[in-house]
Amino acid sequence: GAGQSRRASTTPTHSSHNTHPSLPSPLSPLSQVSIGLRKDSASADEARACGFSEADGTLGEVFDVIAASDFVILLISDAAQAKLYPRLLAAMKPGATLGLSHGFLLGVMQADKADFRPDINVVLVAPKGMGPSVRRLYVQGKEVNGAGINASFAVHQDASGSASDIAVGWAVAVGAPFAFGTTLESEYKSDIYGERCVILGGVHGIVESLFRRYTRAGATDEEAFVRSVESITGPISRTISTKGMKAVYEGLDAAGKKVFEQAYTASFGPAMDICAEIYDDVASGNEIRSVVQAVSRFDRFPMGKIDATHMWKVGTEVRKARSTASPIPVDPFTAGVYIATMMATIEVLRIHGHPYTEICNESIIEAVDSLNPYMHARGVAFMVDNCSYTARLGSRKWAPRFDYILEQQAYVKVDAGVPAD
Secondary structure, eight states, X not given: OTTOOOOSOBOOSSOOOOOOTTSOOSSOSSOOOOEEEOTTOTTHHHHHHTTOOTTTTSEEEHHHHHHHOSEEEEOSOHHHHHHHHHHHHHHSOTTOEEEESSTHHHHHHHHHXXXXXXXXXXXXXXXXXXXXXXXXXXXXXXXXXXXXXOEEEEEEEOSSSOHHHHHHHHHHHTTOSOEEEOOHHHXXXXXXXXXXXXXXXXXXXXXXXXXXXXXXXXXXXXXXXXXXXXXXXXXIHHHHHHHOHHHHHHTSOXXXXXXXXXXXXXXXXXXXXXXXXXXXXXXXTHHHHHHHHHHHTTTTSOOOOSSOSHHHHHHHXXXXXXXXXXXXXXXXXXXXXXXHHHHHHHHHHHHTTOOHHHHHIIIIIIIIIIXXXXXXHHOHHXXXXXXXXXXXXXXXXXXXXXXXXIIIIIHHHHHTTOOOO
């Protein structure tokens, strides 16, 4: 998902086995988890503090651990995968399983015209949320039934005959209350696309454009922030999460419905324009190349901050002043723009044949249940920068495009009195 935090390369052997008495286990009952890290990794001390050790073989250098493992869960960054995958694949034992948390590597290999070794399993389990959300809700699942982050799973290659069992077992093990089948190709296209659209880049561009619009119209900075950011991350997200998008519209009065309709119909076409371009860039491999190239420039041009502007400083004070006695209102114009962009994100995925389970998770559920709550808590950078490099770079690249097209094409229609269609 957009937010999978890849802090290290973890390469477990069979880390669990099926204890259900009526089901055979595809995994060995003898389990040992080992972590493979770069020799200079900053995560080594953290791993030792958690009980992993070079002395007993549970902590080692990446390629040494891969060579000894039956089940390799590859959690290094997308850019590192693009650079290292020939060595990673060469190090694996015949019959071992490669576990991916994202289909990005397939996109890279397709561009390189490379294939996975035929003597290994290749499976995917992709939680639909950032790493902190996956961990927080996994722990919450001890107390709350059904807690956890939905995940997609895929079997790209089954050399052993047990790859499906391994993939589904892995999804259950990370606490997914619902796991839906997909393919590596469908997952990486929908995932990279979705985080550039409404999930991250789109919502960032929306709130930046709306904040300026509201202040120009005479709202105070604090009022503008509440009407833009707070309205989306608070009541709009909660309503979509629990009742659906239509319930946001149905909850408005007659005047609010009219404003919503104007904002929605003016914004949907321009948002579709950008969403269609993003999908084409992802599907063609352009966006994957863009990520790899950007990471290669980090030594000269590291990723910049995205919450140092006046708007986000205002947000810090607005969050401090929140009161349960004064609930955040739904701004109907904001709701129309946001839901139009969400529907545009959905429609492009639907046009390209993605299953509805994937569409809903990559455009709605991940946005309102996993990511928007982080912006609600501490601002846009806390949401975006808890995500992978691929997501962070994509959000920075495409947020200005949504901001621009809404400003230039959608809002001018509303101001010119173009009737809602």
